[in-house]
Amino acid sequence: MEWNFVLRLCVAGLCGTVIGLDREYRVKDAGFRTHFLVAMGSALMMLVSQYGFSDILSAVPEVKLDPSRIAAQVVSGIGFIGAGTIIIHRQLVRGLTTAASLWASAGIGLASGAGMYLVAGAATVLTLIGLEGLNLVFRRLGQRRIMLVFSAADRNVLNEAFNRLKSEDYTVLSYEVTAERSGEEMLYRATLVIRAKSSAGEDRYLAVLQNDPDITVERIV
Structure with missing residues (x-):
């Protein structure tokens, strides 16, 4: 037994x-x-x-x-x-x-x-x-929520990247920018939550940020 x-x-x-x-x-x-x-x-x-x-x-x-x-x-x-x-x-x-x-x-x-x-x-x-x-x-049905955290030394660079991320495949749910001092310079960090269609390629929004040399992608959830 x-x-x-x-x-x-x-x-x-x-x-x-x-x-x-x-x-x-x-x-x-x-x-x-x-x-x-x-x-x-x-x-x-x-x-x-x-x-x-x-x-x-x-x-x-x-x-x-x-x-x-x-x-x-x-x-x-x-x-x-x-x-x-x-x-x-x-x-x-x-x-x-x-x-x-x-x-x-x-x-x-x-x-x-x-x-x-x-x-x-x-x-x-x-x-x-x-x-x-x-x-x-059912991978093409529904929508996903994605959080992007990226930073730059110039806040205008973040705003420009934010405008480029806008498209019919993504809906911006929240956008927040915080500033912190890094040595003698200011570092601006953006936290962006977007809702993406399942049919949208995950590398598209990432490519927008990585192609900008002034932006550092810190985290993607």
Whole structure:
């Protein structure tokens, strides 16, 4: 029986790793190690929930336990880890998909821990379809929010770059310029949040800034 439990943990860890590799490929904070631990840990909690109290139940027939209680707590408790992957900055929200993949990995781990291998495998495939397949099919739909942080020694240079970034493919949501002293000179830093159509090439707005020798691109989110 214990080897069967080990097999369930291995299946859960494998499924979580497969999903985590996709997030690792997308350069997300929660990669294959995090997804492995979430899936395997969820399977472990399911095993404990189902079989961890068998000695008490056999010794004291009056004691009744609900094996689904720990599993239910795993589903809600995984929200704390998912919340840690979500970043909200200005008008940008990042990490929702990774948080959802962690939540799905927890469910896959619970299924593996319950011995539902086919369900766990199918859920893994469907999760990958949701992460990659739907992105390929609907990549031209919707809009993305992008934050650009760039700086220059002359504020007029920033304003000119801001005007060049305006196009029908991008909508400016916010634009803020701050000034700070760098040695004896002033440095102006612009934070620009734009909404880009999915069909717009990501290198277009970046090329506008990089082609200007007076501008330093600091960060793109």
